Amino acid sequence: MERRVMISKTTEKPDAPKASTSTDTAASSSGAGKDLLLALLTEQQTFTVVDRFSQAHQAGDIPAQAAYYQSLIPTDKPQAGQQYAFEVNLDACTGCKGCVTACHNLNGLDDNEAWREVGLLTSNDVSLPVVQHITTACHHCVEPGCLEGCPVMAYDKNPDTGIVKHLDDQCIGCQYCLLKCPYDVPKYNADMGIVRKCDMCTDRLDEGEAPACVQACPDKAISIKLVDTVEAQKNAQKQDFLADSPDCTITTPTTRYVSKRLAGVSLHAPQSKPRAEHGHLPLVVMLVLTQLGVGALLAERLLLPFANSWTQLISSAMGFGIGMFGMTCAILHLGRPLYAYRAFLGWRTSWLSREIIAFNGFAAAVHLHITMVALKNNLIPTFILEKIPFAIPTIPTWLTGWASVLTGLAGVFCSMMIYIDTKRPCWNLKNTATKFGMTGVVLGLAAAIVATCVGAILNQSAIKPDHLMLMNLALIIATAIKVGFELTHLTYNTKALPLVLVARVALGITGGVLLPFVFLTMVSMADPMILAAISGTSFACLTLGELAERYLYFAASDALRMPGITISDGGHH
Numbered sequence: 178m179e180r181r182v183m184i185s186k187t188t189e190k191p192d193a194p195k196a197s198t199s200t201d202t203a204a205s206s207s208g209a210g211k212d213l214l215l216a217l218l219t220e221q222q223t224f225t226v227v228d229r230f231s232q233a234h235q236a237g238d239i240p241a242q243a244a245y246y247q248s249l250i251p252t253d254k255p256q257a258g259q260q261y262a263f264e265v266n267l268d269a270c271t272g273c274k275g276c277v278t279a280c281h282n283l284n285g286l287d288d289n290e291a292w293r294e295v296g297l298l299t300s301n302d303v304s305l306p307v308v309q310h311i312t313t314a315c316h317h318c319v320e321p322g323c324l325e326g327c328p329v330m331a332y333d334k335n336p337d338t339g340i341v342k343h344l345d346d347q348c349i350g351c352q353y354c355l356l357k358c359p360y361d362v363p364k365y366n367a368d369m370g371i372v373r374k375c376d377m378c379t380d381r382l383d384e385g386e387a388p389a390c391v392q393a394c395p396d397k398a399i400s401i402k403l404v405d406t407v408e409a410q411k412n413a414q415k416q417d418f419l420a421d422s423p424d425c426t427i428t429t430p431t432t433r434y435v436s437k438r439l440a441g442v443s444l445h446a447p448q449s450k451p452r453a454e455h456g457h458l459p460l461v462v463m464l465v466l467t468q469l470g471v472g473a474l475l476a477e478r479l480l481l482p483f484a485n486s487w488t489q490l491i492s493s494a495m496g497f498g499i500g501m502f503g504m505t506c507a508i509l510h511l512g513r514p515l516y517a518y519r520a521f522l523g524w525r526t527s528w529l530s531r532e533i534i535a536f537n538g539f540a541a542a543v544h545l546h547i548t549m550v551a552l553k554n555n556l557i558p559t560f561i562l563e564k565i566p567f568a569i570p571t572i573p574t575w576l577t578g579w580a581s582v583l584t585g586l587a588g589v590f591c592s593m594m595i596y597i598d599t600k601r602p603c604w605n606l607k608n609t610a611t612k613f614g615m616t617g618v619v620l621g622l623a624a625a626i627v628a629t630c631v632g633a634i635l636n637q638s639a640i641k642p643d644h645l646m647l648m649n650l651a652l653i654i655a656t657a658i659k660v661g662f663e664l665t666h667l668t669y670n671t672k673a674l675p676l677v678l679v680a681r682v683a684l685g686i687t688g689g690v691l692l693p694f695v696f697l698t699m700v701s702m703a704d705p706m707i708l709a710a711i712s713g714t715s716f717a718c719l720t721l722g723e724l725a726e727r728y729l730y731f732a733a734s735d736a737l738r739m740p741g742i743t744i745s746d747g748g749h750h
């Protein structure tokens with residue numbers, strides 16, 4: 178009853194009918210429930226909510242639609258050094274998700290797509306329990322990571338408004354911006370093969386209308402403000418954004434979360450259970466196989482410079498064939514593979530573009546190298562040479578070999594930077610460089626051992642035990658270092674993938690320690706065919722183990738995202 182009275186008071190006009198006065202009088206003077214009930218019933222009969230609405234509307238007191246949000250958007254355009262930004266009044270937000278629904282409807286999003294989300298923060302203080310809803314969308318950052326990382330320049334930050342807009346037509350669906358955004362904002366639409374995200378309802382703002390989410394909030398919790406970009410950078414330095422959010426200096430978000438009620442309250446995102454993130458299988462295969470290819474070429478240069486022609490050709494061919502297969506697999510990761518040719522466009526800022534350029538150089542260099550090795554050793558059949566209408570120029574194999582290695586190493590370096598640049602703590606320089614670099618070393622050594630054994634069989638020459646023993650010893654040490662490093666740098670989400678972890682360790686130890694040990698014990702007496710079989714099995718186990726390791730690198734990573742947001746599938750396909 179009391180609540181009803183309060184609502185009546187706040188909604189009545191100064192010249193409201195007498196019923197209001199009688200209510201007050203009844204409630205305060207008599208104190209008798211019977212009288213109050215009578216007064217309220219009288220009020221309802223004479224002055225219902227609908228009546229009040231109707232009367233006020235006829236009197237012109239209900240504002241036109243624009244009047245609802247006039248105070249929620251700036252009246253002026255941004256000046257130099259300013260941009261538009263969301264401001265969220267946490268004291269007003271009730272978590273009703275009206276903003277989420279409005280955004281979904283206005284933008285025609287698919288069922289599982291959301292450009293605005295609502296999360297939950299809580300206080301750990303039992304003497305002052307607080308539950309706070311957080312509405313969040315794109316923060317239209319001052320230094321947008323999505324824009325910097327995109328290989329096809331499918332993002333545009335408007336120089337006048339600061340709004341970061343996604344250009345759907347440009348997008349090839351590589352999903353790198355999902356990794357680059359620390360707030361998990363861009364959403365991949367598998368049916369369309371592209372990413373999409375909030376554009377601050379640019380078209381509406383241009384017309385002086387408020388964005389759908391701003392208009393839809395019944396508590397006016399979301400508004401658009403003008404913010405000073407230098408001020409935003411200072412706030413980012415102070416980590417003045419939201420409790421438990423990712424490091425603000427990564428992209429400098431412009432959204433402001435304001436509250437008077439929460440002053441002095443320490444909020445936290447509830448601890449989520451370990452969960453598997455998206456595994457990015459095509460990227461897993463691409464990364465491992467390109468690193469294998471470069472490792473095989475490097476091993477050929479360093480370990481097999483005086484090996485027989487077949488051994489050199491086999492190790493080069495392994496580097497080329499496996500590396501090329503890996504690069505081809507990367508195309509399967511694209512939502513719009515037909516537009517992959519655009520991927521070099523963003524080379525000025527995107528490590529993904531640079532990686533693609535470097536690996537294309539690697540492909541050309543290795544192709545040339547294999548041709549030169551085959552020519553030098555008369556391994557190209559005459560009937561093929563006769564069909565080539567010009568004399569193939571000869572280039573020293575040391576030159577083509579090192580050109581292959583250097584371009585390949587440049588590609589692996591770019592691969593590392595792609596993930597280091599996301600600023601995820603679990604993908605830091607130490608973790609990424611050790612894993613990617615050691616994959617090349619381990620698989621390169623294993624490939625060189627296979628090439629030596631198979632080369633000896635094809636060349637009908639004897640195997641040199643000392644050389645093979647050294648390579649197997651190096652393989653055992655490298656594998657032990659790599660697996661040991663991985664086990665001492667497990668992420669929180671690894672707990673969600675125990676079987677993959679067990680498989681990874683078992684395959685690594687079998688292929689990189691047990692089988693090389695067996696090889697060592699048999700190298701001086703066994704038939705080359707048996708040694709080739711052992712080294713081939715070791716190589717296969719190690720490759721599978723590295724694939725499992727790289728799957729864990731993605732699926733067990735602790736992704737950055739807005740605090741308190743519950744994610745069902747990581748936003749990927």
Ligand code: SF4
Pocket residue numbers: 314315316317318321322323324341357358359360361362363374428430
């Ligand atoms: S919040 Fe993410 S998607 Fe939005 S501008 Fe910043 S980095 Fe880009």
Ligand code: SF4
Pocket residue numbers: 326327328329330331332343347348349350351352353354355363371372
């Ligand atoms: S999915 Fe790839 S191409 Fe599309 S916007 Fe994101 S980074 Fe750019």
Ligand code: SF4
Pocket residue numbers: 279280281283284292293314315374375376377378388389390391
């Ligand atoms: S501004 Fe528009 S696109 Fe962005 S969250 Fe709000 S309704 Fe969605």
